[in-house]
Amino acid sequence: MHRRSTGQCGGGRSSGAGTLVGVSQVVVDVVLKPEISDPQGQAVLGALGRLGHTGVRSVRQGKHFVLEVDGDPDVAELRQIAETLLANPVIEDVELHLPTD
Amino acid sequence: MRIGVITFPGSLDDVDAARAVRLAGGEPVALWHADDDLSGVDAVVLPGGFSYGDYLRAGAIAARAPLMRSVVDRAHAGLPVLGICNGFQVLCEAGLLPGALTRNSHLHFRNRDQGLTVERADTAWTTSFTQGQQIVVPVKNGEGRYVAADADLDRLEGEGRVVVRYVSTTPGSGVGGNPNGSSRDIAGVTSADGRVVGLMPHPEHAVEALTGPSEDGLGFFTSVLTAVVAA
Numbered sequence: 581m582h583r584r585s586t587g588q589c590g591g592g593r594s595s596g597a598g599t600l601v602g603v604s605q606v607v608v609d610v611v612l613k614p615e616i617s618d619p620q621g622q623a624v625l626g627a628l629g630r631l632g633h634t635g636v637r638s639v640r641q642g643k644h645f646v647l648e649v650d651g652d653p654d655v656a657e658l659r660q661i662a663e664t665l666l667a668n669p670v671i672e673d674v675e676l677h678l679p680t681d
Numbered sequence: 682m683r684i685g686v687i688t689f690p691g692s693l694d695d696v697d698a699a700r701a702v703r704l705a706g707g708e709p710v711a712l713w714h715a716d717d718d719l720s721g722v723d724a725v726v727l728p729g730g731f732s733y734g735d736y737l738r739a740g741a742i743a744a745r746a747p748l749m750r751s752v753v754d755r756a757h758a759g760l761p762v763l764g765i766c767n768g769f770q771v772l773c774e775a776g777l778l779p780g781a782l783t784r785n786s787h788l789h790f791r792n793r794d795q796g797l798t799v800e801r802a803d804t805a806w807t808t809s810f811t812q813g814q815q816i817v818v819p820v821k822n823g824e825g826r827y828v829a830a831d832a833d834l835d836r837l838e839g840e841g842r843v844v845v846r847y848v849s850t851t852p853g854s855g856v857g858g859n860p861n862g863s864s865r866d867i868a869g870v871t872s873a874d875g876r877v878v879g880l881m882p883h884p885e886h887a888v889e890a891l892t893g894p895s896e897d898g899l900g901f902f903t904s905v906l907t908a909v910v911a912a
Contacts, residue, residue, distance in 0.1 A: 612783075616828055619788050619862075665745070668738055668774065670781045671828060 604653045607677040610667040611642030642672075653678055682906050685712040685722035687752075687768075689743045693730035694765065694885060701885040702726065705902030714746040723909040724761040724805070725752055727768025729821075729883055739782060739824045740770030749775055761805035761905050762877045766822055769869070769879030778870055778879045779837060780829035785822070786862025794894040795820035795882050796848035796857045797868055804844055804875040805908035809900035815848060816897035818887040820860050820868075825881040827863040827870075834864055845869040845880055876908075 612618050621639040628636045645666055647658070658676055667674035684707045688695045699709035710722050714732075719725065732743035743749070749771070756762050756777050764772035772778045785791060794817050799810040810816070829837070837843060847859045847866040859866045861881070869880025884898030 615830065616783065617786065617862075619784055619786050623788060665741070666737070668741065668781055670773075670779075670830075671783060 600648070602651060603648050604651070604679050606647045606649055606653050606658055606679065608645040608647065608658075608662045608666050609642060609675045609677070610645070610662075610672050611640055613671055613673055616671045682707045682724075682909055683710050683720075683722045684708065684902075684905065685710045685719060685725045687712045687714055687725065687727050687748060689714040689730070689732035689746060689771075691731045691734055692728050692767070694728040694883065695730070697883075698726045698728040698765065698885045701888045701898065701902045704888050705899055705906065707902065707906055712748060714743065714748050717747050717751060719748070719751050719755060719760075724905045725755075725763070726885075727752075727762070727764040727771050728885070729766030729768060732767055732771065735767075735824070738770075738774065740767055740772075740774040743767075743771045744774035753777060756872070756877050759874065759876050761908050763806050763901060763905070764877075764879035765883055765885060766825070766881055769881055770824070772877060772879045777877050778872060779833060779842070780827055780867075780870065782822075782824055782881065783826045783828050784824050785826050785860075790821070790823040791825070791860045792821040793819070793860065795860060795868075797845045797882060798848050799845055801841060801844045801871060801875070804871045804878050804904075806878040806901045806904050807844060808907055809904040816887075816900070817895045818882045818884050818898045819894065820882040822861060822881050825861040825863065827867045827881070829864065834867075837870060838865070840873065842870050842873070843867050844871045844878055845882070 618640050621641040625639040662674045662676050684702045686695050686699045686709055702709040710720055753775055770782045773781050797816050799814045801807055802810045802812040845868045847868050848857045868882055871878045884901040887893035887895045887898030
């Protein structure tokens with residue numbers, strides 16, 4: 581479980597502090613399991629090599645979801661959302677990032 | 682024999698699938714994804730296309746459509762279900778079939794006539810074929826690479842769950858080879874009871890000489906008529 585502070589994405593609908601009062605921001609990161617080949621990541625790696633960034637050894641491409649939820653996050657519910665819809669557990673790993681206080 | 686064809690937002694091949702049902706001798710019944718009721722159909726086809734624009738993952742959102750709850754429940758009770766291309770992706774996302782379909786290994790959309798070997802001629806959708814028969818139907822996908830953990834692939838092969846496999850490359854034939862990097866050349870798989878089948882190639886586009894490369898695809902739709910009678 582990783583934690584990160586709220587208030588890092590100001591603007592838009594958010595208040596000056598970054599999020600609406602009474603609203604929590606939860607981030608879900610999804611990436612293909614290590615044993616599933618990632619041709620998109622490999623294409624990015626190829627482009628980096630052509631641009632001269634030869635020190636990059638590997639690229640894995642994934643998805644980044646930002647959820648705004650009312651009140652305190654229900655961790656069990658969010659874990660279910662992440663593992664049953666946002667990610668396909670057959671091919672993907674998922675990480676839930678909850679706000680700190 | 683009433684065969685339902687589900688239309689999701691973004692389905693493309695529902696009309697061709699319904700037409701294939703009719704040419705095979707069945708009565709196609711149009712079903713809408715947002716309904717709850719399967720209208721008493723004897724079998725269901727999930728057609729190809731790009732349901733919900735392939736947002737999130739191909740087939741992921743369609744798999745959670747209201748009608749899919751009925752499809753999953755009835756499939757567990759033996760309702761024959763065929764998923765073609767995007768329909769196959771939906772069935773995997775819905776948990777009715779094992780594995781997943783991912784971005785083609787070469788990153789290109791691949792559209793061509795494709796040779797397949799029928800490895801199971803005893804599922805609800807393949808009794809019109811003979812085991813080992815080679816057929817040619819179109820394939821067209823960008824996210825058709827079948828994957829699963831090696832242990833799961835071993836188990837599927839051990840249980841004989843591979844229904845159709847891409848034929849290995851035949852020089853000059855123009856229809857061979859694995860079009861998308863699928864594990865072990867797998868083009869389609871079935872449920873443990875042989876009633877649910879999913880495949881990436883498109884049998885509904887090969888049902889008459891005028892528009893298809895063959896009439897081989899018709900066999901999927903004639904098979905289910907027999908399966909429903911036998912059930």
